[in-house]
Amino acid sequence: MSENGVKDLTIIGGGPTGLFGLFYAGVRGLDAQLVEAMDELGGALAALYAEKFVYDMAGFPAILAKNLVAAMYEQANQWQYPVHLSQKILDFDEDDGIYVLRAQSGEEFRSKSVLIANGNGAFAPRKLRLAGVEPFEDKQIFYTVKNMDLFRDKRVLVIGGGDSALDWALALDEVAKMVTLIHRLPVWQAHEATVKLVFESNVDVHFPRHEAQELHVSDGKLTGVTIVNLSSKETFDLDVDVILICVGFLMDTTVIRKWGVELEGRKGIKVDPATMVxxxxxxxxxGDIAAYEGKINLIACGASEAAMAVNQAVRYINPDARLAPGHSSDMDIFAKRD
Ligand SMILES: Cc1cc2nc3c(=O)[nH]c(=O)nc-3n(C[C@H](O)[C@H](O)[C@H](O)COP(=O)(O)OP(=O)(O)OC[C@H]3O[C@@H](n4cnc5c(N)ncnc54)[C@H](O)[C@@H]3O)c2cc1C
Structure with missing residues (x-):
């Protein structure tokens, strides 16, 4: 159905909403593509909580976020539609009824319809103001846990005082040789129950008002950190193999302002909840970017909204098409399965 590279539907964002939208585009026979700013799919699940369990997906009593992403990709990829990674869409225009999406890389994507599923914008981890961090990023200094094995039997320093930092300190305590947690604020920003669990665990906690002051490097390797108590100004040295920095993510929510769609507040795109237009x-x-009265930001809700939007796009492209897709259990495209 592509005409000179013009797709029926282009999806901006490869989080769970975009992935389910891509799958659904295939169910409805649309020729689609997906464009994702990061170098991996999965959105918040990959960037923020890959190793955490999700307990509220229909049909899965518990599933690791990264495994849910893998399953959603497998489901979407059965149509083999193009997925363009590391392509952050900056703006888009309409040219004779065709939308032209422009990416930061300079590439253009042309499409008859567009599904915006860009969540809370493109993620970038918040960094520490500490000299010498960059050379060790993705080697000994991480902003998220994508693979627990990188922390196995290591001396780990976790920096941060929110749910993410404390949850990871507890999870890593199961595999690491030693976990130390420091937090620079006078209060925790995590659930009280999690704070209690941390103090009951083997995690060595330095709180309140402790921060990393200096990295120790030997033979090109990170070997330790000087920690300072900001109240007393006392310092101590800690041997570490790996540092996990969990001080939040910065999200670029400004880009949607250039997309010519009406916004709801500063961070949402206003939609008609009956059609997602x-x-x-x-x-x-x-998904998370869509704003309407009663909106709930959950993976399941985003998937439902994506299916609604795709069915509407089918009608937009071909007004004679049926809105309702029918039942997948009756569809020929799935008939070859066991
Ligand atoms: C710690 C945590 C735990 C959670 N636990 C649960 C849970 O247990 N159950 C549940 O249902 N929900 C949970 N949520 C909420 C859930 O993760 C979100 O509702 C869901 O991720 C929204 O999916 P999305 O695809 O709309 O957005 P996102 O997951 O944010 O994905 C958006 C994607 O769009 C990309 N993007 C952004 N801007 C651009 C651009 N300009 N060009 C191209 N791509 C772009 C981003 O890089 C990202 O990959 C949790 C959230 C957090 C933070």
Whole structure:
């Protein structure tokens, strides 16, 4: 169905909403593509909590976030649609009924309809103001845990005082040789129950007002950190193999302002909740970015919104098409399965 590279549907964002939208585009026979700013799929699940369990997906009593992403990709990829990674969409225009999406890389993506599923914007981890961090990033200094084995039997320093930092300190305590947790604020920003669990665990906690002051490097390897108590100004040295920095993510939410769609507040795109259409015809929004009265930000809700948007896009492209997709259990495209 592609005409000179023009797709029926282009999805911005490869989080769970975008992935389910891509799958659904195939169910409805749309020729689709997906464009993702990061170098991996999965959105918040990959960037923020890959190793955590999700307990509220229909049909899965418990599933690791990274395994859910893998399953969603497998489901979407059965149609073999193009997935363009490391392509952050900056703006898009309409040219004779075709939307032209422009990425930071300079590439353009042309499409009859668009599904915006860019969540809370493109993620970038918040960094520490500490000299010498960069050379060790992704080697001995991490901002998220994508692979627990990198921490196995290591001396780990976790920096941060939110749920993410404390949850990871507890999880790593199961595999690491030693886990130390420091937090620079006078209060925890995590759930009380998690704070209690941390103090009951083997995690060595330095709180309140402790921060990393200096990295120790020997033979090109990170070997330790000087920690300072900001109240007493006392310092001590800690031997470490790995540092996990959990001080939040910065999200670029400004880009949607250039997309010509009506916004709801500063961070959401206004949609009609019955159709997920934005203020631009043929442009839909779903998942965390879509804003309407009663909105709930959950993976399941984003998937439902994506399916609604794709069915509407089918009608937008071909007004004679049926809105309702029918039942997948009756569809020929799945008939070859066991
Ligand atoms: C710690 C944590 C735990 C959670 N636990 C649960 C849970 O247990 N159950 C549950 O249902 N929900 C949970 N959530 C919420 C859930 O993760 C979100 O509702 C869900 O990720 C929204 O999916 P999305 O695809 O809309 O957005 P996202 O997951 O944010 O994905 C958006 C994607 O779009 C990309 N993108 C952004 N801007 C651009 C651009 N300009 N160009 C191209 N790509 C772009 C981003 O890089 C990202 O990959 C949790 C959230 C957090 C933070």
């Amino acid at each position: 934005t203020s631009r015809p043929g442009v839909y929004a779903a």
